[in-house]
Amino acid sequence: MIRRFWVYIEQEDGKAHQVSWELLGVARKLTEEIKDELEQSGDTALVEGVLVGHQMEEVAKEALQYGADTVYYVDDPAVKHYLNKPYTSVLTQLVKKYEPEVFLIGATTLGRDLAGAVATGVGTGLTADTTHLAMGEVKNSTSKLLLATRPAFGGNVIATILCRNHRPQMATVRPRVFSMPARLPEAPGRIVREEIAITPDMINAEIIELIANKASAVKVEYADVIVAGGRGLGGAKGFELLQELADELGGVVGASRACVDAHWIAYDHQVGQTGKTVRPKLYIAAGISGAIQHKVGMQESDFILAINRDPHAPIFDIATMGIVGDLYEVIPAMIKEIRARKEAQHV
Amino acid sequence: MAMEELTVFHALVSIKQVPDTTNIRIDPETNNLIRQGIPTILNPYDAHAVAAAVEWKRKLNGKVTIITMGPAAAVTSLRECIEMGADRAILISDRAFAGADTWATSYVLTEVIKAVHEQDPIDLIFFGKQAIDGDTAQVGPGVAVRLDLPVVSYAVKIHDVNLEEKFVIIERKTENRNEVIKAKLPAALTCEKEIAEIPYASLPNLVYSLRYEPEVWTTEGPITFEPSLLGLKGSPTTVFKTGTPEKHVAGEVFKTAEVGVAGAVKIAFDRILEVEGVASMLGVQK
Ligand SMILES: Cc1cc2nc3c(=O)[nH]c(=O)nc-3n(C[C@H](O)[C@H](O)[C@H](O)COP(=O)(O)OP(=O)(O)OC[C@H]3O[C@@H](n4cnc5c(N)ncnc54)[C@H](O)[C@@H]3O)c2cc1C
Ligand SMILES: Nc1ncnc2c1ncn2[C@@H]1O[C@H](COP(=O)(O)O)[C@@H](O)[C@H]1O
Numbered sequence: 001m002i003r004r005f006w007v008y009i010e011q012e013d014g015k016a017h018q019v020s021w022e023l024l025g026v027a028r029k030l031t032e033e034i035k036d037e038l039e040q041s042g043d044t045a046l047v048e049g050v051l052v053g054h055q056m057e058e059v060a061k062e063a064l065q066y067g068a069d070t071v072y073y074v075d076d077p078a079v080k081h082y083l084n085k086p087y088t089s090v091l092t093q094l095v096k097k098y099e100p101e102v103f104l105i106g107a108t109t110l111g112r113d114l115a116g117a118v119a120t121g122v123g124t125g126l127t128a129d130t131t132h133l134a135m136g137e138v139k140n141s142t143s144k145l146l147l148a149t150r151p152a153f154g155g156n157v158i159a160t161i162l163c164r165n166h167r168p169q170m171a172t173v174r175p176r177v178f179s180m181p182a183r184l185p186e187a188p189g190r191i192v193r194e195e196i197a198i199t200p201d202m203i204n205a206e207i208i209e210l211i212a213n214k215a216s217a218v219k220v221e222y223a224d225v226i227v228a229g230g231r232g233l234g235g236a237k238g239f240e241l242l243q244e245l246a247d248e249l250g251g252v253v254g255a256s257r258a259c260v261d262a263h264w265i266a267y268d269h270q271v272g273q274t275g276k277t278v279r280p281k282l283y284i285a286a287g288i289s290g291a292i293q294h295k296v297g298m299q300e301s302d303f304i305l306a307i308n309r310d311p312h313a314p315i316f317d318i319a320t321m322g323i324v325g326d327l328y329e330v331i332p333a334m335i336k337e338i339r340a341r342k343e344a345q346h347v
Numbered sequence: 348m349a350m351e352e353l354t355v356f357h358a359l360v361s362i363k364q365v366p367d368t369t370n371i372r373i374d375p376e377t378n379n380l381i382r383q384g385i386p387t388i389l390n391p392y393d394a395h396a397v398a399a400a401v402e403w404k405r406k407l408n409g410k411v412t413i414i415t416m417g418p419a420a421a422v423t424s425l426r427e428c429i430e431m432g433a434d435r436a437i438l439i440s441d442r443a444f445a446g447a448d449t450w451a452t453s454y455v456l457t458e459v460i461k462a463v464h465e466q467d468p469i470d471l472i473f474f475g476k477q478a479i480d481g482d483t484a485q486v487g488p489g490v491a492v493r494l495d496l497p498v499v500s501y502a503v504k505i506h507d508v509n510l511e512e513k514f515v516i517i518e519r520k521t522e523n524r525n526e527v528i529k530a531k532l533p534a535a536l537t538c539e540k541e542i543a544e545i546p547y548a549s550l551p552n553l554v555y556s557l558r559y560e561p562e563v564w565t566t567e568g569p570i571t572f573e574p575s576l577l578g579l580k581g582s583p584t585t586v587f588k589t590g591t592p593e594k595h596v597a598g599e600v601f602k603t604a605e606v607g608v609a610g611a612v613k614i615a616f617d618r619i620l621e622v623e624g625v626a627s628m629l630g631v632q633k
Contacts, residue, residue, distance in 0.1 A: 012521070012522070012523055013523075082521075083528075084488065084491070084497070084498050084499075084500070085497060085498075088492060108522055109500070109501050109520065109521050109522050110521060110522070112484045112485070112500075113484075113488055113498070113500040113501070114488075115485070116449070116483075116484065116485035116486070116487070116488035116489050116492075117488040117489065117491065117492045117498070119450065119485070119489070120450065120453060120485075120488070120489040120492040120493060121492050123450075123583075124450075124583055125448065125450060125582070125583030125584035126449070126450075126483075126485060126584070127584060128449075128481070128483035128484065128485055129483070138587065147587060151592065152480065152481055152589075153366065153368055153480055154368030154479060154480075155592060156368065156591070156592075157589055157590070157591065157592075158589065158590050158591065158592050159586050159588070159589045160586070160587040160588045160589070161584050161585070161586055161587060162584065162585050162586075162587045163583050163584050163585075164583075164585065165583065166583040204496070204497040204530060204531050205497040205499070205528050205529065205530035205531065205534070206528065206529050206530075207526050207527070207528055208516070208527050208528065208529045209526070209527035210524055210525075210526055210527075211518070211524055211525040211526070211527065212524050213520070213523070213524045213525050219522070224624075224628060225628075249629060250628065250629065267540070267541070273368065273479065274391065274479065274540075281622055281623075281624060281625050281628070282619055282622065282625060292368070293368065299595060302622050302623070303618070303619055303622045303625070304598075305615055305619065311600065311602070316597055316600055317595065317597045318595040318597065319597065319598050319600075320598040320618070321598045321599055321600070321601070321614070321615060321618055322597075322598060322599070322600035322601065323600070323601055323602075323603060323611045323612075323615065324600060324601070324602040324603065324604070325602065325603030325604070325608060325611065326603070329603065329608045330603065330608055330611065330612060333608045333609055333611075333612040334612050334615070334616075337609070337612045337613065337616055338616065338629070338631070341616065341631045341632075342629075342630065342631055345630065345631060345632060
């Protein structure tokens with residue numbers, strides 16, 4: 001028997017979304033966790049990618065380099081751009097054909113839309129927005145099951161979800177939670193072209209315009225450095241100062257909801273439960289009190305520097321380091337310090 | 348022209364009442380959620396969906412039906428929707444529905460929507476982007492698949508609803524841009540907050556909503572459900588275990604009043620540059 005661990009290879013405009021590669025790495029890890037079962041039964045486990053689009057050969061090859069044993073590839077001009085119904089139909093048909101055991105999809109805007117539809121179409125369970133995945137033993141199950149762990153209730157609870165009796169076991173996975181696997185120049189896997197007709201009844205909507213969104217260019221969710229500001233900035237102008245520091249650090253500006261509500265900055269910058277979930281290497285929180293809804297969006301950052309006038313601000317509970325002081329003194333000093341350190345480098 | 352011919356547009360909004368996650372407490376011994384005494388609110392995204400539906404009802408002289416599956420207490424959220432200008436509200440409530448995951452939830456909502464549609468054809472079905480208790484964002488696309496309708500998720504603006512030619516033009520947000528999508532009616536959408544501002548309730552609406560009693564639909568009727576597809580039993584996923592998130596350890600705190608501004612900043616950079624990958628990223632030595 002072949003136990004298939006599937007990953008949806010997400011693409012937009014012919015470019016793969018990085019989370020697809022992270023998921024190939026996770027899928028590989030999952031197959032390693034059932035090694036004992038494979039040895040006993042003589043079964044094999046495969047990590048396989050599924051790709052839908054048009055003229056995506058390069059992406060398919062890339063998937064092999066990131067560790068896919070197989071890439072199932074549906075190539076049709078009618079599915080060049082993502083639309084819910086044709087993509088759902090195609091994936092549902094492929095799932096029924098190959099019966100994968102696990103199917104992972106990135107918890108991106110596109111992936112969440114697709115995953116909910118595919119799970120319903122196939123008639124299986126889906127765990128959304130997972131942050132931890134493992135294959136584990138469960139009572140009354142003959143083989144290991146996917147243990148999909150996710151935060152719930154605004155991050156107050158962590159729940160591990162199972163899908164016992166239906167296949168595939170589906171999960172969407174947050175970007176940047178798992179690290180990138182190594183990219184191998186020599187990839188032994190193969191690309192399998194799947195001929196699936198895109199029939200007119202699959203097309204119930206069309207994209208009539210694409211609008212480049214300047215604000216979305218910010219992409220706090222993928223930044224390595226975020227300089228975030230809160231109500232403590234006192235006004236929209238404060239973000240200019242934060243931007244200056246962010247520029248020095250090669251980062252972007254984030255914000256608490258209080259600032260977005262006050263129209264100091266666009267919603268795309270909002271970090272937190274009803275904004276973006278971020279995981280940068282460095283998160284600087286200036287003038288942010290640290291409400292639970294803000295914390296759940298950024299507490300997984302590698303290094304959190306909190307700057308707040310109030311020594312009792314809850315943000316200090318999760319900060320790697322805190323500075324009690326006025327942000328209007330600290331931030332300019334930081335800009336000065338980083339400039340000085342860069343300069344010192346050149347002499 | 349008779350009055351009923353004027354009422355052409357029918358929007359349905361599927362809403363959920365959720366615990367206000369600001370006030371959530373965890374029992375430190377059992378790790379369970381303390382549900383008692385937690386205030387509940389209309390899911391914020393759903394409130395904006397209702398606002399958008401009401402806005403288009405006014406433009407097109409139509410009506411708005413609200414449905415929710417939940418406990419009897421959800422009537423307060425339904426009243427809030429009536430207050431915003433919705434016309435009819437249905438509470439789908441039965442012990443048999445308890446413990447439903449998104450799959451079983453979308454089954455029940457689909458059956459109810461079909462029945463409402465038969466009474467009074469629906470043009471647009473609104474959902475919130477996601478419910479803040481589970482954040483799954485699955486129910487909308489799930490219902491749309493079951494009904495075989497186009498779904499536009501992460502909608503930020505409805506540009507046009509054309510009832511003669513039966514299409515809708517909706518702008519949605521993806522990670523990289525906005526897409527303007529033309530979909531056949533009936534269609535479904537899941538709403539971001541930008542879709543519409545929450546209106547102030549008019550006094551007559553407010554007074555009316557206070558006494559409004561929604562219809563209550565149960566497994567006894569008016570429609571029938573397949574019992575094996577309901578609630579916990581009908582849910583493919585089950586909760587294996589729950590816990591509280593790992594506690595983050597508070598790091599060291601320095602006061603500028605004690606170490607000086609420059610001192611604090613120097614310590615900060617010394618530590619930041621120790622983080623893997625940061626020094627090379629910034630092009631600065633440790
Ligand atoms: C359903 C729901 C969802 C929500 N989602 C989000 C979300 O996604 N993201 C989010 O951020 N919030 C969210 N919130 C709001 C959240 O509860 C808080 O209200 C919000 O995060 C507070 O923002 P703040 O920290 O900027 O403001 P405040 O809480 O007012 O904090 C300002 C801080 O600045 C400090 N300060 C003032 N002046 C200075 C100075 N000169 N120097 C240094 N420090 C200074 C103060 O000591 C204070 O700690 C949500 C709330 C609800 C109910
Ligand atoms: N029990 C429910 N009753 C009615 N609508 C619901 C229910 N649960 C979810 N929804 C709708 O589906 C959307 C997405 O919910 P979720 O998939 O749980 O994040 C919500 O914003 C609501 O519009």
